[in-house]
Amino acid sequence: MSFKGSQAYDNDDFFENYMARRKREESPNERIETPVFLEKLGDVTGKHILDLGCGDARFGYELLQKGCTHFQGVDGSKNMVEAANKVLEGTNGSVAHFPLKRWDFEKHTYDVVMSRLVFHYIEDLQTIFDQVYKTLADQGQLIFSVQHPVLTSSIESAAKSSKKSNWIVDDYFNTGQRVEPWIEEQVIKYHRTTEDYFAMLKRSGFSIEDISECSPKPENFSSEEEYERRMRIPLFLIFSCRK
Incomplete structure (x- = not known):
C-alpha cells in the first residue's frame, strides 16, 4: 500500500516511528x-500566522512564545491534530483537521502563511x-520549505540505509509522482525542479524575495562527522515570498 500526503501519519506505527525520528538529537x-526557516521568517511579533501541515504544532508553540498574536494550524492527519491540540492547550493557537485542498482560505486574513516540508x-x-x-x-509573506529536488528526483538513494555516504540524482527533469520507501512504508511524493517552484509562485502573483538551500552550520552540530556528512548534498529548499 502507498500512502498519500497526511494519510501516512494516521498509521499508528508510522506515526510513532516518525515522531521518534523527529526528536532524535541529530535530526x-x-x-x-529550522535555523534557516526562523531566520527567513523574521520577527513574528503581533502577526497572525497560518501553518499548512502544522504537524504536532511544536513550531507554532515556539512562534507564540516569540510574540505571534495568533497561530492557526491545519493538518490532514488525525494523529497530528490530537498531538497539536495538546501542545497548544492554553495558548492563543488552534489547529483544524482538514486536508489542505479542502481548507477554507479566507481572503486577506493572515500576515504570514508558512509550511514546512509538506508541499x-x-x-x-x-x-x-x-x-x-x-x-x-497585503504585503503578507509566504515562507515554505520542501525536500530538495535533488533528493526527490530519484528514489534509489531513499532505498539505501539511513547513514548514506553517497546519493543518486537521476530523472531530474522528469517531474511528477514518486513512490518512496520511508519508515518501512511506501509514501507518495511529487518531484518538481527548483525552476518549477519558482514559475508556479510567479503565476500565482508572488514576488520571490529569497531562496535558501540551507547550508549546514558547524555550530549547530555536536558531531563533526555528522556535519561533514551533511555538507555533501542539500536536503532542504526554502522559498520566502511576498504578496
Whole structure:
C-alpha cells in the first residue's frame, strides 16, 4: 500500500516511528532546516500566522512564545491534530483537521502563511499557491520549505540505509509522482525542479524575495562527522515570498 500526503501519519506505527525520528538529537530538520526557516521568517511579533501541515504544532508553540498574536494550524492527519491540540492547550493557537485542498482560505486574513516540508506531498500545488495568495493580507509573506529536488528526483538513494555516504540524482527533469520507501512504508511524493517552484509562485502573483538551500552550520552540530556528512548534498529548499 502507498500512502498519500497526511494519510501516512494516521498509521499508528508510522506515526510513532516518525515522531521518534523527529526528536532524535541529530535530526537534520532541527539542525539544518529550522535555523534557516526562523531566520527567513523574521520577527513574528503581533502577526497572525497560518501553518499548512502544522504537524504536532511544536513550531507554532515556539512562534507564540516569540510574540505571534495568533497561530492557526491545519493538518490532514488525525494523529497530528490530537498531538497539536495538546501542545497548544492554553495558548492563543488552534489547529483544524482538514486536508489542505479542502481548507477554507479566507481572503486577506493572515500576515504570514508558512509550511514546512509538506508541499512536495501535494499534487495540485498551483491551486494551493493561488489560495495562499488570496488569504494573505497585503504585503503578507509566504515562507515554505520542501525536500530538495535533488533528493526527490530519484528514489534509489531513499532505498539505501539511513547513514548514506553517497546519493543518486537521476530523472531530474522528469517531474511528477514518486513512490518512496520511508519508515518501512511506501509514501507518495511529487518531484518538481527548483525552476518549477519558482514559475508556479510567479503565476500565482508572488514576488520571490529569497531562496535558501540551507547550508549546514558547524555550530549547530555536536558531531563533526555528522556535519561533514551533511555538507555533501542539500536536503532542504526554502522559498520566502511576498504578496
